[in-house]
Amino acid sequence: MDWQGQKLAEKLMQIFLVAFAVVAFVVGYALGSFQAMLLIYAGGVLLTALVTVPNWPAFNRHQLSWLDQSEVDRHPRPQAAASQSSKKKTTKQK
Amino acid sequence: MHSFGQRANAIATFSLTILAVICSLASFTDNFNAPSPKAEVKVSNFNWLQKQRNGNDEASLTLNISADLQSLFTWNTKQVFVFLAAEYETPKNALNQISLWDKIISSKDLAKFSIRISNKYRFIDQPQGSNLRGRDYNLTLHWHVMPKTGKMFADKMSMTGFRLPEVYR
Numbered sequence: 001m002d003w004q005g006q007k008l009a010e011k012l013m014q015i016f017l018v019a020f021a022v023v024a025f026v027v028g029y030a031l032g033s034f035q036a037m038l039l040i041y042a043g044g045v046l047l048t049a050l051v052t053v054p055n056w057p058a059f060n061r062h063q064l065s066w067l068d069q070s071e072v073d074r075h076p077r078p079q080a081a082a083s084q085s086s087k088k089k090t091t092k093q094k
Numbered sequence: 095m096h097s098f099g100q101r102a103n104a105i106a107t108f109s110l111t112i113l114a115v116i117c118s119l120a121s122f123t124d125n126f127n128a129p130s131p132k133a134e135v136k137v138s139n140f141n142w143l144q145k146q147r148n149g150n151d152e153a154s155l156t157l158n159i160s161a162d163l164q165s166l167f168t169w170n171t172k173q174v175f176v177f178l179a180a181e182y183e184t185p186k187n188a189l190n191q192i193s194l195w196d197k198i199i200s201s202k203d204l205a206k207f208s209i210r211i212s213n214k215y216r217f218i219d220q221p222q223g224s225n226l227r228g229r230d231y232n233l234t235l236h237w238h239v240m241p242k243t244g245k246m247f248a249d250k251m252s253m254t255g256f257r258l259p260e261v262y263r
Contacts (some may be wrong), residue, residue: 006095021112033170045109
C-alpha cells in the first residue's frame with residue numbers, strides 16, 4: 001500500500017464506521033430493537049474491514065518511482081561530497 | 095496503516111470505541127422514557143398464622159397481584175426483576191422486609207399480568223421471635239430494571255393498611 005493508499009484507507013475506515021454507527025443507531029432506535037442496532041453495526045464493521053484491511057489494487061495507484069541505481073551512479077550528489085571535504089578540513093584545523 | 099496488521103488493529107480499536115459510544119447513547123435514550131407503572135396487591139385470603147416450634151411466627155397469605163409494568167420497557171431493557179416484600183416495623187428494627195414473591199419479566203408482553211398465588215417464599219419473622227401477631231404491615235412491590243447497557247434502575251410501590259391477626263389461627 002502506498003502513501004496515498006494509506007491515507008485513503010484510513011479515511012474510508014473512519015467514514016464507513018461512523019456512517020454505519022449512525023445508521024445502526026437510528027434504525028435500532030426507530031425499530032426499538034437493540035439487536036438490530038448491533039447486527040447492522042457488526043455488518044458495517046465487517047464490510048469496512050473487507051474494504052480497508054486487505055491491500056487492494058486501488059490503494060496502490062500512486063507508487064513512488066525510485067531512480068534506478070545506474071542513474072544514481074551517473075549523477076553523484078554534489079552536496080554530499082562538499083560536506084564531506086569540509087568536515088575533513090575542520091578536523092585537520094583542530 | 096502500512097501493513098495488514100496495523101490496519102486490522104486500527105479498525106478493531108476504532109470500531110470498539112464507536113460501539114462504546116452508541117451503547118452510551120442507547121443508554122442515554124432511556125432518560126426520555128417516563129414510566130408510569132401500575133400495580134395493585136390484595137390479600138385475597140389470609141390462610142393462617144402459626145407459631146413454629148422454634149418460636150418464630152409464620153404467616154401464610156393468598157395474594158392477588160396485578161401489575162402493568164410495560165412502560166418500564168424500552169429498547170434498551172433486558173429484563174425487569176420484580177418482587178413483593180412484606181414490610182413492617184418492630185421495636186428492634188425500623189424496617190423489616192420479607193420477600194414473599196418474585197418474578198423475572200423478560201419481555202414487554204409479559205409485563206402486564208394478574209395472578210392469584212399464595213406466598214412463594216415463607217413469611218417468617220426469623221430472628222426476632224413471636225413478633226407477627228397484630229402487626230401492621232405494607233406490601234411493597236419493588237422492581238429493578240436491568241438495561242442492556244447502562245445503569246440499573248430500581249423503584250417501588252407501597253400498598254399500606256394490612257394487619258396480621260391478633261391470634262394464631
